[in-house]
Amino acid sequence: MTAFARSLAVLWCSASLSAVAADATPRTMGELLERSAAGDWRALDPENTLYLQLDTGRVIIELAPAFAPRHVANIKALARGHYYDDLAIERVQDNFVAQWGDSTGKKPVGAAARTLPAEFTRAVSPSLPFTVLPDRDGYAASVGFTDGMPAARDASGTRTWLAHCYGTLGVGRDLDVDSGGGTELYVVIGHAPRQLDRNITVAGRVVRGMELLASLPRGTGALGFYEKPHEGVRIRSVRVAADLPPAERVPVEVLRTDTPLFTQLVELRRNRADDWYKQPAGYIDLCSVPLPARISATSPAG
Amino acid sequence: MTAFARSLAVLWCSASLSAVAADATPRTMGELLERSAAGDWRALDPENTLYLQLDTGRVIIELAPAFAPRHVANIKALARGHYYDDLAIERVQDNFVAQWGDSTGKKPVGAAARTLPAEFTRAVSPSLPFTVLPDRDGYAASVGFTDGMPAARDASGTRTWLAHCYGTLGVGRDLDVDSGGGTELYVVIGHAPRQLDRNITVAGRVVRGMELLASLPRGTGALGFYEKPHEGVRIRSVRVAADLPPAERVPVEVLRTDTPLFTQLVELRRNRADDWYKQPAGYIDLCSVPLPARISATSPAG
Numbered sequence: 001m002t003a004f005a006r007s008l009a010v011l012w013c014s015a016s017l018s019a020v021a022a023d024a025t026p027r028t029m030g031e032l033l034e035r036s037a038a039g040d041w042r043a044l045d046p047e048n049t050l051y052l053q054l055d056t057g058r059v060i061i062e063l064a065p066a067f068a069p070r071h072v073a074n075i076k077a078l079a080r081g082h083y084y085d086d087l088a089i090e091r092v093q094d095n096f097v098a099q100w101g102d103s104t105g106k107k108p109v110g111a112a113a114r115t116l117p118a119e120f121t122r123a124v125s126p127s128l129p130f131t132v133l134p135d136r137d138g139y140a141a142s143v144g145f146t147d148g149m150p151a152a153r154d155a156s157g158t159r160t161w162l163a164h165c166y167g168t169l170g171v172g173r174d175l176d177v178d179s180g181g182g183t184e185l186y187v188v189i190g191h192a193p194r195q196l197d198r199n200i201t202v203a204g205r206v207v208r209g210m211e212l213l214a215s216l217p218r219g220t221g222a223l224g225f226y227e228k229p230h231e232g233v234r235i236r237s238v239r240v241a242a243d244l245p246p247a248e249r250v251p252v253e254v255l256r257t258d259t260p261l262f263t264q265l266v267e268l269r270r271n272r273a274d275d276w277y278k279q280p281a282g283y284i285d286l287c288s289v290p291l292p293a294r295i296s297a298t299s300p301a302g
Numbered sequence: 303m304t305a306f307a308r309s310l311a312v313l314w315c316s317a318s319l320s321a322v323a324a325d326a327t328p329r330t331m332g333e334l335l336e337r338s339a340a341g342d343w344r345a346l347d348p349e350n351t352l353y354l355q356l357d358t359g360r361v362i363i364e365l366a367p368a369f370a371p372r373h374v375a376n377i378k379a380l381a382r383g384h385y386y387d388d389l390a391i392e393r394v395q396d397n398f399v400a401q402w403g404d405s406t407g408k409k410p411v412g413a414a415a416r417t418l419p420a421e422f423t424r425a426v427s428p429s430l431p432f433t434v435l436p437d438r439d440g441y442a443a444s445v446g447f448t449d450g451m452p453a454a455r456d457a458s459g460t461r462t463w464l465a466h467c468y469g470t471l472g473v474g475r476d477l478d479v480d481s482g483g484g485t486e487l488y489v490v491i492g493h494a495p496r497q498l499d500r501n502i503t504v505a506g507r508v509v510r511g512m513e514l515l516a517s518l519p520r521g522t523g524a525l526g527f528y529e530k531p532h533e534g535v536r537i538r539s540v541r542v543a544a545d546l547p548p549a550e551r552v553p554v555e556v557l558r559t560d561t562p563l564f565t566q567l568v569e570l571r572r573n574r575a576d577d578w579y580k581q582p583a584g585y586i587d588l589c590s591v592p593l594p595a596r597i598s599a600t601s602p603a604g
């Protein structure tokens with residue numbers, strides 16, 4: 001096995017970290033995370049965590065109520081009404097998105113709404129932290145991270161929105177901006193389609209289980225839709241984590257993005273310092289910044 | 303089915319284009335490509351085309367001898383010696399790469415070399431066309447396209463290299479810069495890992511069949527290596543297209559990147575003009591520019 005890009009592995013579990021001397025300067029993300037304290041991590045809020053259960057496993061999604069409050073509430077209402085259960089992933093377009101829901105628009109939405117006013121951007125607020133990325137971005141005046149989500153701001157500093165990176169969860173819509181509501185959801189499975197930013201409502205991001213979506217067979221129809229109903233990938237259920245007994249939840253923690261450790265991580269990735277890299281980039285684009293997640297080591301279920 | 307991102311579909315076959323009035327200004331890539339002339343396309347050179355044959359289908363790779371002459375020659379020598387046949391894709395790391403070859407380093411390479419001096423960058427030359435992307439890039443002084451490949455140049459305009467985008471083919475190496483040679487190859491299956499640029503030899507790009515690599519199960523070992531030998535995805539063969547009888551070749555054409563039509567395509571993607579987009583980006587990053595391929599309509603095999 002070559003050492004090709006050994007340092008690039010995104011760590012999903014602190015147990016996989018190798019030992020590092022406490023007095024050495026961390027040269028890789030793994031070494032840095034080994035130094036992290038409990039306070040560098042944040043447990044997901046079960047009330048804003050979705051479990052998308054497939055036959056192959058569980059995809060864990062963190063919702064972003066600060067950016068799409070009405071859509072997040074509606075997606076939770078749909079989940080709580082078991083709307084998504086036994087629907088299917090209907091579309092997997094290579095290097096773009098996996099999309100699930102009811103494209104026929106026929107399944108009753110119960111107490112939830114079918115469509116909602118767009119939540120493409122929101123006002124900047126002192127309540128929203130924003131760890132600015134030092135590097136320039138082509139799609140926005142400034143970019144960075146808000147509560148663990150890749151985010152952007154406009155030149156006037158008054159509007160903010162979540163960016164489309166690998167793993168971003170969005171709300172499918174038709175031509176009308178207000179035609180989405182959560183009955184169709186998509187996750188980015190390829191190179192960041194940043195041109196979607198500010199054109200569609202972003203509702204969160206996948207923090208675990210991306211490989212279950214990204215490895216699905218691509219649809220052969222237009223836009224990657226599966227052409228035959230039996231090709232659709234069955235959704236067993238979508239649940240709000242808070243609605244499951246604690247023993248059935250996964251105690252996921254994500255790295256906080258408002259800490260000195262995270263700033264150090266960004267710098268380590270802007271300029272790789274390990275033995276493999278000979279020409280550090282001196283730059284990192286928003287969607288290349290890793291957002292580590294792990295299973296809580298202190299939880300009995302971990 | 304929502305119209306979500308209907309215009310984003312990368313077209314692989316001109317047959318899928320819908321009709322458009324000849325006098326209307328094209329608003330989408332599909333409409334633009336329908337206007338393309340035969341001269342806007344370029345047939346792949348069979349001598350620099352590789353067929354990676356899996357049980358699930360054929361991945362078609364265009365090699366880049368202008369950027370990595372010695373590595374391309376060596377990869378062809380390995381293919382012609384049937385080196386890759388019955389080896390396996392040993393590593394599929396989510397949002398990063400699929401990698402194949404012989405990680406044990408034991409299989410004889412025959413007349414080929416096992417390692418070669420690095421070909422990370424090369425001198426700019428008048429013989430190399432370079433269609434400059436109008437937008438700035440964070441990883442290089444300027445970026446654009448050389449003979450259909452995403453490429454970059456340094457600030458002095460004297461060195462150039464191929465960029466790591468979705469579909470890029472690279473030559474795995476160990477810590478030493480001269481430790482690669484083609485016995486292990488990888489293809490990018492996720493968000494563009496541009497930090498690899500100038501750190502490793504790029505030998506070409508996949509022009510068809512990416513979905514066969516990108517949908518493979520992810521390896522559960524370190525760096526996405528499959529943990530058990532039986533998990534490896536068998537490679538039936540790797541052949542240089544020129545070595546196959548013409549009837550067994552796929553007559554792929556790729557869109558030329560040195561034409562007014564391509565410049566128009568880039569502009570159409572920088573500022574989407576169809577009904578779905580409400581907020582055109584006014585920007586496009588190098589790896590978001592589509593590089594259409596199609597099966598030649600005039601070939602009997604098409």
